[in-house]
Amino acid sequence: MLVLGIESSCDETGVALVQAAGVGVPRLLAHALHSQIEMHQAYGGVVPELASRDHIRRVLPLAQEVLGQAQRGLPELDVVAYTRGPGLAGALLVGAGVACALGAALRKPVLGVHHLEGHLLSPFLSQDPPEFPFVALLVSGGHTQLMLVEGVGRYEMLGETIDDAAGEAFDKSAKLLGLGYPGGPALSRLAQQGDPAAFKLPRPLLHSGDLDFSFAGLKTAVLTQVHKLGDALEARKADLAASTEAAIVEVLVRKSLMALDRSGLERIVVAGGVGANRRLREHLDAACARRGVRVHYPELSLCTDNGAMIALAAAMRLQAGVQQASAAYAFDVKPRWPLQALAA
Numbered sequence: 001m002l003v004l005g006i007e008s009s010c011d012e013t014g015v016a017l018v019q020a021a022g023v024g025v026p027r028l029l030a031h032a033l034h035s036q037i038e039m040h041q042a043y044g045g046v047v048p049e050l051a052s053r054d055h056i057r058r059v060l061p062l063a064q065e066v067l068g069q070a071q072r073g074l075p076e077l078d079v080v081a082y083t084r085g086p087g088l089a090g091a092l093l094v095g096a097g098v099a100c101a102l103g104a105a106l107r108k109p110v111l112g113v114h115h116l117e118g119h120l121l122s123p124f125l126s127q128d129p130p131e132f133p134f135v136a137l138l139v140s141g142g143h144t145q146l147m148l149v150e151g152v153g154r155y156e157m158l159g160e161t162i163d164d165a166a167g168e169a170f171d172k173s174a175k176l177l178g179l180g181y182p183g184g185p186a187l188s189r190l191a192q193q194g195d196p197a198a199f200k201l202p203r204p205l206l207h208s209g210d211l212d213f214s215f216a217g218l219k220t221a222v223l224t225q226v227h228k229l230g231d232a233l234e235a236r237k238a239d240l241a242a243s244t245e246a247a248i249v250e251v252l253v254r255k256s257l258m259a260l261d262r263s264g265l266e267r268i269v270v271a272g273g274v275g276a277n278r279r280l281r282e283h284l285d286a287a288c289a290r291r292g293v294r295v296h297y298p299e300l301s302l303c304t305d306n307g308a309m310i311a312l313a314a315a316m317r318l319q320a321g322v323q324q325a326s327a328a329y330a331f332d333v334k335p336r337w338p339l340q341a342l343a344a
């Protein structure tokens, strides 16, 4: 079974081809990505209308690139998958529209995929794929969730952020430090030259006793420090970046360990853009190694948004028999779509 996957929920257009046979983990044959980061940089964040228009320009050339790389032709496709949500409505409509048009033209069925399920399953494409069940820490620009994953489509929410997502905390703090967009990678690069203990920043909900997160207050604390420092900010920027990163990472690691304790599981998967963060990886790896817990990450190139995870999630849903691809081509998109709403 050959599945073409199209991701267009936010600011990356991703297309990929995976092959699935029997019940084995699907194999990635090719993937291509166009990041809109440069285009949005001038605005300090994603401009939805520009994002949609750029997806339109990129998606078919990327599909051709992927098919060329894999030396496959359009008629060989069995299923066309696309991100149905959550994300920017206009951007999602591009991927959904193109996938359904392709499907209709080729007389092949289509399947709408949950973006977060894509992130969650993306470590299955790594050299060291996980096995079910596991705890998943989903940390992206829009979501921060701890999930209990028992199988494809069997997701139980253990905790989530009550306000900003971890990626948002990185991005907003980076903006306050004048680091531009996207802030996460920039802040974490600068943090390497700073002292993570230089500033005492809050660790929100660290002792709340539940598995929820809150990051909105951290941004306010960073703003307060920026104001206090005034002209001295430039000289202390790396320290403040390092302290901010340390606060976010400590909360993510501690709550992940709590989730492991509560579930009794000895395996955790980290997915989403913030999963690329080096400090998070180092601290989680060290803490889990002490407890004999296995940690799985997607390949670094598949941490942020991509088409591979969408093609993979579609293939795994079909393999597990939890969903059928449809030839109705009556697509809709779901800009807001809780992962737990995915019926197994």
Ligand code: KG4
Residues within 6 Å of the ligand: 010, 139, 140, 141, 142, 143, 166, 167, 168, 170, 171, 182, 183, 184, 185, 188, 272, 273, 274, 275, 276, 277, 278, 303, 304, 305
């Ligand atoms: O999963 P993703 O690509 O898009 C969403 O679905 O949101 O995640 C993007 C988020 C952004 O907030 C970005 O700043 C953050 O991931 N991010 C990082 C790093 N790389 C990406 N945050 C911290 N450290 C990084 N190295």
Ligand code: ZN
Residues within 6 Å of the ligand: 115, 119, 140, 141, 272, 273, 304, 305
């Ligand atoms: Zn994402």
